[in-house]
Every structure is written in structure tokens, then in C-alpha cells.
Amino acid sequence: MNEAWVNIGWANNAVRLDLKKVQGASGLGVMQLRFHVEASCRDEAAAQKPLWFEGGLFAEGLGTSSGYVRRLVVEDSPVTLHSLAATTNFVLVADIDHRQLQVIEEHRTSGMKFRLQLTGTAMTDGNLERIGVGNVECELTQSDWAAVLEQMQYRRLLLIELDAPDAHRSAEYKLALDFYRNAEKQYLKQEWRLTVEALRQSLAALVGKAVDEEDEAADVEAAFKTLRREANKTKIGYSPRAEQVRRALKFMCDLGAHPETAETTKAEAYSTLLMVGGLLHGWQS
Known part of the structure; x- marks a missing residue:
């Protein structure tokens, strides 16, 4: 009524x-x-x-x-x-x-x-x-x-909320989260390139590697080819697939590490921040 x-x-x-x-x-x-x-x-x-x-x-x-x-x-x-x-x-x-x-x-x-x-x-x-x-x-x-x-323009805004993950899974995971929090701070300061650089450090720390490893496109391509061959023989679960996502995101973030490359924009920093955050949320050490 x-x-x-x-x-x-x-x-x-x-x-x-x-x-x-x-x-x-x-x-x-x-x-x-x-x-x-x-x-x-x-x-x-x-x-x-x-x-x-x-x-x-x-x-x-x-x-x-x-x-x-x-x-x-x-x-x-x-x-x-x-x-x-x-x-x-x-x-x-x-x-x-x-x-x-x-x-x-x-x-x-x-x-x-x-x-x-x-x-x-x-x-x-x-x-x-x-x-x-x-x-x-x-x-x-x-x-x-x-x-x-x-x-109300609902769904025109992409809103993603994730629970803060447990930092005590491993020493590598804790360090990766520290770098990610730094990326969030850089984003608030509107430092887009430094945001992506901090994300690059986070993705490397996640597996205990230095930031300058996996720099080459050939490394990423070779890793994907290896996983594809394995997938033809056996079932590949989420963890090894997530590792390939990490490699690809790290390769993406490498662009933001070099001042001589094209300037990193807000949209690039924001989308990368979301993708890395999602990966960290579901990462299994």
C-alpha cells in the first residue's frame, strides 16, 4: 500500500x-x-x-x-x-x-x-x-x-574490499605485505610510478627473490610454456597458476621501475594495485 x-x-x-x-x-x-x-x-x-x-x-x-x-x-x-x-x-x-x-x-x-x-x-x-x-x-x-x-550509477564504480590478510604466513609474505602497504601510501601521495615500483618489490618479495630477477620477457614466456606442457600431462591447480599470474604482474610492474620509460598514469597504478592486492589476498605460500 x-x-x-x-x-x-x-x-x-x-x-x-x-x-x-x-x-x-x-x-x-x-x-x-x-x-x-x-x-x-x-x-x-x-x-x-x-x-x-x-x-x-x-x-x-x-x-x-x-x-x-x-x-x-x-x-x-x-x-x-x-x-x-x-x-x-x-x-x-x-x-x-x-x-x-x-x-x-x-x-x-x-x-x-x-x-x-x-x-x-x-x-x-x-x-x-x-x-x-x-x-x-x-x-x-x-x-x-x-x-x-x-x-544512482551503481556498478559504474568498481569497488573492491578485501579483508586484511594474515601477515604471519611466512617471512616472505610479511615483507610482501609491507611493500604493498608502501604502494598504498605512494598511491595516496599520487606518486604513480613509485606505486608500481613498490608493487614490483612486493611481488618479488613474495617468493623471496630480488626485484631485478625475472626482468626479461623471455623468462616469463618460458615459464608459461613450461606450465602449458605440464598441463597437457596432468591437472594444474590454483597455486602454480597463481605463480604465473605473479610473474606476469611482476613483468608488468617492471615498466614502472625505469624513469626513462613512459610516465606511469593513475589508471595504470590503480589497476595494478587492485590486481596485486587480489593476488596477495589469495596467495598460498
Whole structure:
């Protein structure tokens, strides 16, 4: 049911709230769900009284992940109905982060269902009084929800979060993580070439080698040919395959080690940082 009624003092059903549409918006590091509501005055008790609404947004139909999402606020307060039968429109806004949307997308099976749990206050004779507001249920079809995600520019940002790995697997692994943390610091300083150089050191340290080993393209090519021959005879698991990924990434990072080569860009430093981070996360010493 996309509507709720507001009780003011002795007047039940004084204001009708009707949810008209739901939109998404993209901001700096956060996204918004925007619920457009039409309020209509159904009793004189509500006329000329400024109304303030707030509440909580709840997601439903997500199994054990259902529940509270975020606080709802009115974009422009207060809401005022100037006469009986008058209508006005306002927007309830909830800020959503990428992790919350990721959880929703992992658990929803079709469309999306929300519940808006609202409370409010009204100004009466110079005093604020609590008013009773019901819940507003909002159900979006799969296509409507896809449109909202598009408006929020979800999936246009590649967001990767990895748990910090255990540094005590081996001495080599600890040193590799130290170099990787240095790469992160260089990235924050916008030192793109030094970021890739630190990643180069991390990949070499991971197997106890010096950074100047495996410099030649022939070394990488020979290692891949050897693994391909072995794969024709027996099953090759993840660990030896991961070693070839390490070799290839090390070869890629070698470009960033030489000042005379083309300048390393932010995109190259960032993508390499992600790839090496993923490799370290799943590395088995």
C-alpha cells in the first residue's frame, strides 16, 4: 500500500500521504533513494499547520538481510497545507552506500520492497506536538529497480574490499605485505610510478627473490610454456597458476621501475594495485 494517513490531535486521517515515485541519485561517495510523496489536506485540523516528517527506511524480502537501511529525512521542511483539500509535494531522502546496495543485490530475487516507517510533529498554537503517521509500503518491479540503480550509477564504480590478510604466513609474505602497504601510501601521495615500483618489490618479495630477477620477457614466456606442457600431462591447480599470474604482474610492474620509460598514469597504478592486492589476498605460500 503506497499511502499512509496522518492523525493530528483529535482528527484522525487529517492528511493523506501518497507515494508517487521513487528515484535514485548519485553523490560524492554515497547514493540516494528519493521517495516523492504527495500530501493532501483532508481535515481543517491540518490546514495552515507546518508539519515535519522523518523516519526509517527498511528493506524487505531479502531473507535474513532484511531490516533497517537508513534514516529518512524530508529534503525541504516543513510541509505546509494551506487549506482544506490543498495538496503539496515533498521528497523523503535516504543516503545509501555502495556496500548496502551490494548486500541488496546479493539477496534480492526479483524486484525490491521497502517500508517507510514515518513519525512526525506539527506546530499548533506555537507548540510542537507529536502526530501519528502510518507506514508506507513501496514495492518496485525488477525493471523499475534497475532504473533506480542506473540513476544512482551503481556498478559504474568498481569497488573492491578485501579483508586484511594474515601477515604471519611466512617471512616472505610479511615483507610482501609491507611493500604493498608502501604502494598504498605512494598511491595516496599520487606518486604513480613509485606505486608500481613498490608493487614490483612486493611481488618479488613474495617468493623471496630480488626485484631485478625475472626482468626479461623471455623468462616469463618460458615459464608459461613450461606450465602449458605440464598441463597437457596432468591437472594444474590454483597455486602454480597463481605463480604465473605473479610473474606476469611482476613483468608488468617492471615498466614502472625505469624513469626513462613512459610516465606511469593513475589508471595504470590503480589497476595494478587492485590486481596485486587480489593476488596477495589469495596467495598460498
